Amino acid sequence: MEGGARMIVTIFIVCSIFLPLASAKLGPQGLRVGFYENSCPQAEQIVAEVVSEAYRKDPGVAAGFLRIFFHDCFVYGCDASILLDSIPSGEKVEKDSPANGKFLRGLEVIDTAKARLESECPGIVSCADTLSFATRDGSVLAGVPQYNMPGGRRDGLVSRAADIISNVPLANAPIQQIAELFVKKGLTQEEMVVLTGAHSIGVAHCQNFAYRVNKYNDTFQTDPKLDDADSANIKSACQRQVSNEEIEKTTLPFDTHTPFKMNAGFYTNLFKGTGLIESDQAMALDPRTRPIVGRLAEDEGKWLNQFARAMSRLAAVDVKTGSEGEIRKQCRSVNLENKGNTGIAQNLGKTNSDNNFDSSRTLIQASIPIQAIPLA
Ligand code: HEM
Numbered sequence: 001m002e003g004g005a006r007m008i009v010t011i012f013i014v015c016s017i018f019l020p021l022a023s024a025k026l027g028p029q030g031l032r033v034g035f036y037e038n039s040c041p042q043a044e045q046i047v048a049e050v051v052s053e054a055y056r057k058d059p060g061v062a063a064g065f066l067r068i069f070f071h072d073c074f075v076y077g078c079d080a081s082i083l084l085d086s087i088p089s090g091e092k093v094e095k096d097s098p099a100n101g102k103f104l105r106g107l108e109v110i111d112t113a114k115a116r117l118e119s120e121c122p123g124i125v126s127c128a129d130t131l132s133f134a135t136r137d138g139s140v141l142a143g144v145p146q147y148n149m150p151g152g153r154r155d156g157l158v159s160r161a162a163d164i165i166s167n168v169p170l171a172n173a174p175i176q177q178i179a180e181l182f183v184k185k186g187l188t189q190e191e192m193v194v195l196t197g198a199h200s201i202g203v204a205h206c207q208n209f210a211y212r213v214n215k216y217n218d219t220f221q222t223d224p225k226l227d228d229a230d231s232a233n234i235k236s237a238c239q240r241q242v243s244n245e246e247i248e249k250t251t252l253p254f255d256t257h258t259p260f261k262m263n264a265g266f267y268t269n270l271f272k273g274t275g276l277i278e279s280d281q282a283m284a285l286d287p288r289t290r291p292i293v294g295r296l297a298e299d300e301g302k303w304l305n306q307f308a309r310a311m312s313r314l315a316a317v318d319v320k321t322g323s324e325g326e327i328r329k330q331c332r333s334v335n336l337e338n339k340g341n342t343g344i345a346q347n348l349g350k351t352n353s354d355n356n357f358d359s360s361r362t363l364i365q366a367s368i369p370i371q372a373i374p375l376a
Pocket residue numbers: 060062063064066067070103104105169170171172178192195196198199201202203204205206208277279
């Protein structure tokens with residue numbers, strides 16, 4: 001009796017000493033740095049190799065990963081749902097949404113990394129983690145100091161184009177709505193501004209900014225927020241006398257001077273009126289975000305460190321862990337054994353933010369109503 005009590009006390013003491021140490025390494029919801037150190041110790045190295053090889057051929061992949069990752073995490077959480085080419089129900093998938101579609105680049109690199117992981121450690125490393133590691137590695141190659149990316153995400157079984165519009169911010173959305181979206185995902189307004197600095201690299205298609213120089217609104221032909229040289233630049237790129245197809249394919253870099261380098265030039269440009277998309281520029285004007293933009297513009301080192309921290313937070317949004325979802329064999333389709341399993345109820349369970357989505361705060365007016373979800 002006495003021995004038992006002492007034992008319990010001892011266990012209690014041991015636990016209270018060691019648990020905080022153990023859980024310090026555990027991120028939110030069971031994600032952990034070095035998740036594969038026993039099950040597939042070479043996992044992160046494999047991804048890093050594939051990414052740096054791809055980056056040497058086309059540094060644009062770093063921007064591609066960041067965008068894929070952001071759009072993955074904001075729709076059903078970081079569960080690689082954006083990588084699915086189809087789902088068993090035959091519904092249109094996230095990739096089919098006009099907000100993703102042809103604008104996603106770097107998908108083949110994820111396939112290559114996953115194929116190498118499968119040949120070395122079959123069935124171990126999820127597509128969601130593969131994408132997370134690749135995104136981290138790409139951002140580091142583009143100038144973010146090396147940072148830890150926790151692992152342990154599981155792959156989702158569902159991907160629906162219809163869920164994009166209410167979860168992914170559009171270039172002409174008011175800052176208020178974009179901020180609400182970030183807050184709904186558990187991120188702060190500051191993290192919104194910090195993460196949007198990803199637009200320091202990469203490109204956008206005319207479709208997302210040409211309207212700023214063509215009958216912008218009833219008062220202005222051209223968005224008055226836009227610097228003259230920039231509006232001339234947009235006009236010459238997006239109003240050329242070429243086929244519509246050609247215009248649709250036309251892109252401009254977010255940062256003309258250093259399009260492949262993560263640097264604070266992105267934030268200084270916003271004050272100069274050379275922000276390519278309207279929502280970015282609006283962050284430098286809105287009284288709530290303007291001071292944040294100002295601080296980040298002045299201290300690049302601080303921004304890069306904050307960016308790395310905010311990426312780890314983004315990487316934990318609504319993740320599936322433990323026995324949820326699956327470890328996909330390849331990233332473009334769910335495993336055969338789960339094909340019959342529509343997975344809808346399972347996937348939309350606790351992890352889907354749409355469940356408590358307040359439609360009065362819907363991002364875009366044209367939003368599709370949230371469908372009732374049949375629960376098993
Ligand atoms: C704050 C709200 C945001 C809006 C409204 C927004 C909107 C956009 C738009 C319209 C594009 C151009 C797509 C195209 O035309 O191809 C784009 C590209 C991009 N976005 Fe965002 N974005 C936001 C936040 C973010 C965040 C948080 C990240 C990552 C952490 C991110 C990473 C990127 C990257 C890297 C690209 C370039 C992709 C490429 O070059 O292939 N964006 N974004």
